[in-house]
Amino acid sequence: MERFNFDSIVTDLARKNLLYKVVGRFADTDLHPDTISNLEMGYLYEELIRKFSELSNETAGEHFTPREVIRLMVNLLITEDDDILTKPGRIATVYDPAAGTGGMLSVAEAHIREHNSGANVALFGQELNDETFAVAKSDMMVKGQDASRIVPGNSFTDDGHPKETFDYILANPPFGVDWGKYAEPIIEEHKTKGFDGRFGPGLPRKSDGSMLFLLHMISKMKPASKGGSRIAIIFNASPLFTGSPGGGESEIRRWIIENDWLETIVAMPEQLFYNTGIATYVWVVTNNKSDERKGLVQLIDAREMWTPMKKSLGDKRRMFSEEQIAEITRIHQDFTDADDKVSKVFPNHHFGFQRITVDRPMEDRSVDKNGQPAADSALRDTETVPLPEENYPWVSDPKDRLADEAHRDTVEAYMKEEVLPWVPDAWVDHGKTKIGYEIPFTREFYVYEPPRSLEEIDADIEGIESEILALLEEIRR
Secondary structure, rough: OOOOOOHHHHHHHHHOOOOOHHHHHHHHHHOOOOOHHHHHHHHHHHHHHHHHHHHHOOOHHHHHHHHHHHHHHHHHHHOOOHHHHHOOOOOOOOEEOOOOOOHHHHHHHHHHHHHHOOOOOEEEEEOOOHHHHHHHHHHHHHHHHHHHEEEEOOOOOOOOOOOOOOOOEEOOOOOOOOHHHHHHHHHHHHHHHHHHOOOOOOOOOOOHHHHHHHHHHHEEEHHHHHEEEEEEEEOOOHHHHHHOOHHHHHHHHHHHHHOEEEEEEEEOOOOOOOOOOOEEEEEEEEEEOHHHHEEEEEEOOOOOOEEEEEEOOOOEEEEHHHHEEEEHHHHHHOOOOOOOOOOEEHHHHHHHHEEEEEEEEEOOEEEEOOOOOOOHHHOOOEEEEOOOOOOOOOOOOOHHHHOOHHHHHHHHHHHHHHHHHOOOEEEOHHHOEEEEEOOOOOHHHOOOOOOOOHHHHHHHHHHHHHHHHHHHHHHOO
């Protein structure tokens, strides 16, 4: 109750002679669920948060996620998990490390119970903002959940559930938030604990800590031997491709994909969220893939699946209808390689590459101390070479992998076909080769549209010229 800061707010309202009016409005309004549904009440609350956040220049999107987006995320989590949905009395644990007001947890619980009314759902969460934490905890109390499972604080620096693992883990972390102000313990954990901690694979740039949430969530997965876990997280486009080969973001992607944990990425429409109109993506990560999905990643392009809002809410002008949620869920469940060109399935190695350095000799043909041709740095270039398919993912350490015969053969074949025909004196500096991973979502779904014919363009130009001449003739008159 202290985190709501009620005493200060009530005192301020009383001093301004507004307290009686506010209480009177609530007393005169019928808020019974038969009059105002839980869904409508949720939207009312979200609209209030949006308005007050704009007044205080805060980021409203840190507080809530559109309810239909949460339903889609939960669908993606539970469609592959018959155990929890069918066994009576089964306890399903759900965790959100950026819980906000608890909306994701509440919708997840309701959705699971729709599929299995006998399921026992235990909700866990952590939230940094005091007031939204208080709202989430109050919501859990009202719904009969154990409110002590919702804890305050920073999930990275003060993990509120350090020894817990969960069946379902979902989050909508803030986009592009700088984590430099609390970087010290994160960097220390990365250096001292490595893969025994949460941040072993690497650290993203300090300007965007969203991938730290995914690493934290992966650390909360149950062992596959105990049924494993399923994760759904919302990202913007940056985690798909930012970071150079060998850098933090690329290494995080490599670690996830080579462990065969990335199951699906769904591209969602723009203008779907209250505080931003940018493109967003749902990543589904699991350590217990079905047999048919092993070694594969499904990309679903749902960018054109949207329904216009009757009235805009901030930047939110679009929404998912129930039919569209069901359609995306079906596409995910069917797991086909071409569902009206919105679903594609790729082997894991498809997203990896070798970034090689190609050198050429100095014009004077001088040699280095080892008697090898000296490289001209002005002529140095880099090339991107696909990873070999044989025995993927080979060895765990990329440094060892670069000495692998299959890798060398792939590079030599690439040089022979793509480079040497034009620069026959070039060679590869294998010591500078790096392994990288990226997910070029837009490129995978790009459809070439040929340009219009010259005749069509000429006809348009002639038409415009005729219109201009006609307008000039009217002016002369």
